[in-house]
Amino acid sequence: MIVDYHMHLRNDREQIAHDTGAVSPFVHAARAAGVDEIGFTEHGYYFTQLRTLWSVPYQSERCAYDLEQYVDAVVQARDRGLPVKLGLEVDYVPGREDETRALLAPYPWDYLLGSVHWIDGLSVDGDPRLVDEVGVESAWHRYFETLALAAGSRLFDSLSHPDLVKIFGDRADAFDYSTVADAIAESGTAIEVSTAGLRKPVGELYPHPDLLRACRERAVPVTTGSDAHVPSLVGRDFDRARELLSSAGYETVTVFERRRRRQEPFA
Ligand SMILES: [Zn+2]
Ligand SMILES: [Zn+2]
Numbered sequence: 001m002i003v004d005y006h007m008h009l010r011n012d013r014e015q016i017a018h019d020t021g022a023v024s025p026f027v028h029a030a031r032a033a034g035v036d037e038i039g040f041t042e043h044g045y046y047f048t049q050l051r052t053l054w055s056v057p058y059q060s061e062r063c064a065y066d067l068e069q070y071v072d073a074v075v076q077a078r079d080r081g082l083p084v085k086l087g088l089e090v091d092y093v094p095g096r097e098d099e100t101r102a103l104l105a106p107y108p109w110d111y112l113l114g115s116v117h118w119i120d121g122l123s124v125d126g127d128p129r130l131v132d133e134v135g136v137e138s139a140w141h142r143y144f145e146t147l148a149l150a151a152g153s154r155l156f157d158s159l160s161h162p163d164l165v166k167i168f169g170d171r172a173d174a175f176d177y178s179t180v181a182d183a184i185a186e187s188g189t190a191i192e193v194s195t196a197g198l199r200k201p202v203g204e205l206y207p208h209p210d211l212l213r214a215c216r217e218r219a220v221p222v223t224t225g226s227d228a229h230v231p232s233l234v235g236r237d238f239d240r241a242r243e244l245l246s247s248a249g250y251e252t253v254t255v256f257e258r259r260r261r262r263q264e265p266f267a
Pocket of ligand 1: 089115117160161
């Protein structure tokens with residue numbers, strides 16, 4: 001089974017389109033790409049219901065949409081029998097775990113992705129850049145410490161683009177992934193293999209093969225995602241994702257339904 005569990009419900013110009021009509025182009029694109037099931041994971045910071053969590057200007061400026069409308073759009077498609085799942089890409093906010101859990105509780109999620117895009121107001125993948133402010137070594141350590149906390153919060157079903165900190169191509173020397181892999185394994189959270197990194201300056205899949213192997217050794221389950229912000233990117237480069245998964249020893253991917261997970265062979 002091929003699943004793409006990371007995409008943003010937009011029109012073909014990447015504009016927010018949280019309506020059932022916007023789901024169809026993603027479903028068609030999935031079929032064309034040989035993807036059996038897709039899951040929508042809009043950024044949590046777009047939604048006014050979650051506003052109290054967001055302190056970064058980038059998040060607050062975008063916090064103008066109705067979560068009910070997004071949920072209804074995907075659930076209607078799901079109820080019509082389309083192969084779609086309801087998810088959300090949620091920024092992990094350290095210290096606000098209980099509030100995050102409570103705010104997300106009312107909705108019928110199939111799964112939640114946990115992301116680390118900001119650390120102390122600095123951006124991992126945009127401006128102001130964390131790597132420029134604190135240096136590469138420190139950025140890497142702080143990023144993976146925060147990712148380990150995100151896993152340990154048990155708020156999320158899978159961790160998106162788990163080594164996002166490499167996005168611009170800067171790397172810490174001989175980074176040891178065992179600590180973060182231990183934390184992820186202990187938490188029971190899955191990690192995402194994402195093809196989005198191939199379209200970024202680093203030009204690689206997330207995560208690095210060494211991190212994925214460390215997770216495999218600890219029996220951490222995986223999800224797969226394109227991080228498509230337009231329908232045409234659904235399932236993009238999934239042949240590369242499968243190669244990476246196979247080379248790390250994985251034979252299955254995780255499929256979610258109402259936050260229960262099962263393993264399916266990827267083929
Ligand atoms: Zn993301
Ligand atoms: Zn995303």
